[in-house]
Amino acid sequence: MFSPYLERWSLTSDGEPIITHSSRLLPVIWQDKPAMLKVATDSSEREGALLMKWWDGDGAARVYAQEDDAILLERATDKHSLLHMAMNGEDDEASRIMVRTAAKLHAPRLKSLQDSPTLERWFRSLEPAARTHGGTFADCWKIASTLLATPQQLSILHGDIHHRNILDFGERGWLAIDPKRIYGERGYDFANIFANEDLPTTTDPKRLQRQLPIVSKEADIEPARLLKWIVAYSGLSAAWFLEDGDHTSAEKPLAVARIALTELA
Secondary structure, eight states: HHHHHHHHEEEEEOOEEEEEEEEEEEEETTTEEEEEEEEEHHHHHHHHHHHHHHHTTBOOEEEEEETTTEEEOOOOOOOOEEEEEEHHHHHHHHHHHHHHHHHHHHSSSSOOOOOOOOOHHHGGHHHHHHHHOOHHHHHHHHHHHHHHHSOOSSEOOSSOOOSSSEEOOOGGGGEEOOOOOOOEEEEEHHHHHEEEEEEGGGGHHHHHHHHHHHHHHHHOOHHHHHHHHHHHHHHHHHHHHHTTTTTHHHHHHHHHHHHHHHHHH
């Protein structure tokens, strides 16, 4: 899978391959620079590659080359981690960094990016979950459908902002990787700051209560509107887990949704 691009772009392997559910990655050296060769095996990764090119290194890792399913990206080599920060007393600052990085990505561009998938399409898994399971899923779908019908502050979105997708690029600062490319209200991009399943404290109501004014202020979004996006996103995340047959993992985002619903009440 990697060989054609190693030869075509004159790359040298610089580590072991990384296998994910949607791509194959290989750390490489390109023109004496650390880079990451990524070969997509999923359509969402191909959409993301187009978005990375469109951002052109502004708020996101630079794209050195792209062809077919392969993309060659600037590679982060600094060891600072937002997840480590969040789990070691710097949760608030980690969230501020994610919001500020997202703001760069949401900024208007001179060139438009046409035909991006919409949030309406993204949320199509939530309605059947609401019909089938009711309860919290129904509450989430009711709020999500209202948000989708009355959009504000529309933008091209990253689609998967969380602690592992904003990396420390040293002098270039914190930059985004691995976008999904969606068009919709920018509030959606901040919801997973509250619902990232990698973070053990997401189901603690005190965390949401503390983080809500921080993220709301940094993102310039009304707290109530942000709470609604947390509810909508968490319901969608749980619905995706159910589609994969993973009922256990669905419980965590549902717990986050219930916390946010309580704050809205």
